[in-house]
Amino acid sequence: MNWWSRFLRRKKLEHDLSHELAFHVAERIGELQSKGLSEDEARRRVRQEFGGLEQVKEECRTARGTLWLESLVQDLRYAGRTLRKSRGFSVATILTLALGIGAATTIFSVVEAVLLRALPYPDPQNLVSVREQAPNGHRMSLADPNFEDFLRENNTFETLAEYTGNQLLSVVGGNEPARVNVVAASRTFFNCIGVEPLLGRPFASGSDQTNSPPAAVVSHAYWQQHLGRTTDLSKFRLRIEGMVLPVAGVMPAAFDFPSGVAVWVPRDMYPRQSSRTGHNFRCIGRIRRGVTVAQARANLSAIAHRIRNRFGNNVDLNDASVVPLADALVGDVRTALLTLAGAVGLLLLIACANVAGLLVARISARRKELAVRAALGSGRRRLVQQFLVESLALSLVGGAFGVFLALWMVRVLPAILPANLPRQQNIAVNAPVLLFALIATIAVAGALGLFGAWRAGEGDVQDALTAGSRSYSGSVSGQRLRGLVVAGEIAMTLAILVGAGLLGRSFLHLIGINPGFNRQNLITMEFSPPRPGGQSFGMDRGSIARQAHLMENIMARLRAIPGVTSIGLAGALPVAAGDNLADGTFLLLNGQKSPANFEEWERLSHIPSQTGHALYAVAGEAYFRTVGIPLIRGRMFGDGDDWNAPHVAVISQSLAQQRWPKTDPIGQLIHFGNMDGNLKPLRIIGVAGDVRASGLNAPPSPIIYVDYRQRGLQANSSPTVLIRSAAPTGQIVPAARSILRELAPEAPAKFSTFEDEMDGWLADRRFLLLLVGFFAAAALALAAVGLYGVVAFAVARRTQEIGICMALGAQRRDILRLIISEGARLVLFGVALGVMASLLITRALSSLLFGISATDPITFVSVSALLCLVSLVASYVPARRAMRLHPSNALRYE
């Protein structure tokens, strides 16, 4: 019989035991009686011989080896009883722990899904992201010829695949035209990642490639929404901006790379680019088995060096960067998530400290009971066990509530998660997360139980027993300890508050920055006007004129919608992801002859004194008015600036200051034809106000604006009509949609508001601030409650003393001062500790801050002041009670 079945059958064993011993006693009595003793005499003799019957039984039970379990059950029952009896303590503890464990579990579920979980592809450790690296360490996407060299010359990769970022394009041919993300990727893309399509086949590659025509692969979501989940893909032909492609395959629902993509098309649908500085392609690779990331990097590095040696300053790479794909996907989010994890960890610690404080108070109150138990023979081990069991019961209930809290939080989380958080669709309360919650719970239970047992074991049994009920002096050391715990709590709270304060001030700085445009009441309508030339780079005069005519028609109709005040057109929004506008090198002609072809252009572009770097924006004159960008000098595009007239440009103020610091930029001739394939030079006619096109936290971007009627909206722009209106968005959008359907039936549009588009810049910061702020508020509340507890307890303990003081003539003010100073000492100590700790900790936040340093004195001072104020209130409440005591009551207080 093993100990478990012995435990389960303990009732029967117990019965047997009594029976067996009773038999022994009876036999012995019988024997003694037969020797002539009277029954009473015999009974007494047996008792003498045998020792205490109960004692023997107890020893037999010990021999059974299940006593610990039995006492555990006993302790559990006892714990249940005592906890039910002190309901206030139990509820406070359980709620505090539920908050701590729930918040920690929620954040862990995010960290687990985003940072810890392996990518859902075969052998994910072999997947890497490859980038070019400039001499200054800056990492860039790949240029076509450099990628080809990497692909051809490496000996460490199974495959390398290049792909573009998401391009929002019109895809026609499904059930209805849609504006979705399209990615052009190498034929080896899917093989490289190692995921098979759910349906059909991936891109044909290798020798198959020549035999089969190019085809698109679509995402599960696109297949569901636009292809009606059909298994017969052959009937669909997708028309994507001039390309016509059959559908080869459908990827599984879980496959979402790059995130948000709907259609993958083969890279070779677009012409090969010959520039070694056009960094237009991202790259993933699968390294060979047994090759390390470092070896792969060294290999590509060497190739990059060779390219550099061959082409010198005509290339801007001299190294390659190879990082595990999982790390590359997470990117900058890591710091933010680790900040959250740190904040929530502190919150959990504060919750534990609060419970520990409660525990000390409770032990002081239970000292007598404990002393009685010790006197009756409860071993120290047994007392420790009792406390462990009690805190385990509390923590388990708290942990269970915490898991429920986490389940709920994980459900509401998507509403506040920033869109740019990678892999967030995987966030769930799964087995690892539950395991984390369990471990956290048990760790908390163990720490609290041991702490409680240690406190309970302190002090002398005799003292506790003899001390009268009026004496609380036995708990002086308990009170001091509790004070220390609260001071620690205050220090940790300060750290979280400082973090929240720094993030909050950064956020305020950011939204206080003038983006350079007026973002209110602006509706955006993004769509691609038909381009008869298809994917060819430059646009000829005829297609530009036709396009301009269509756009003007559309805008005229839109302008007529009631409530619309103005309409503008641009080649891309200067917001959203921050890299919407293409950038490139332009030439300053300085009186020289304009290049006659692009070879000549390329030659000129290597002279640094005659080049500049700027964003390229196609726009109409009304765009500036609609968005609210002021003209600072010169003139705007005018009616006379048509194709035949000299082509003109408006530049942003920062570019004017940067490139023409001493001379007047107006009238200068520049060449930016590399952006649109048009060899006509541009004459600068005006300087416009700055906009922060790369994000609020970046300096204003240098921009060159050109007129859409002269240069056209070519394939790599995402034309957007901006509608400023006094009427609500819900009224304008349907009207605009029907106008567009009428005039350009094959051009689906994506509507949004400028505010929403800009939000992408702030969403991740807002999320971080929101959560850290929430944790800070929770921590502040917990610390206030903890401090309140200590001071209230001190008041209770010193009631008689207060009575005596008052009887001796102390004023209420003196009493108030006496009590408040009790709390104030702790607070000041805690704040000092917290400030020192925060000065060290907040350094880790530096990369998340904007406009302030990690040791921003205003934040530190105001947060400390806030904490002191809250603490003052928390200790004022019990102090006021002390102040109002009537001396005679206080003296009689027990």
Add this chain to the structure above:
Amino acid sequence: MQVPPPKSDLPQGTLDLLILKIVAVQPIHGYAIAQRLQQISGDIVQVPGGSLYPALHRLENRNFVKSDWKETESGRDAKFYHLTKKGRAHLEAQTENWRRLAGAVGLILGLAEEGAR
């Protein structure tokens, strides 16, 4: 009143050995074990119930003895213990061990007496 003969303290672990030996003879209940030990040792070994029963239960937990309830000659139900295979092996090993130890102790004590003379 009868003066009980002087009791001798048993060395650690010996009681288990003695109990096993008694049980090895035939299935027997706790009271009879105590009686038998006392008889055979000529009243030198007197095991109080407080030691006997925990020892018996310990042996049972270690699967050296097993028990079942049977009727005694006097018609009462008693718990009878019998030796298991494992118990017999243990008994033999321990007996051998004890003999060797006892011999060794005897030798040493004899030598010491000679030296003292």
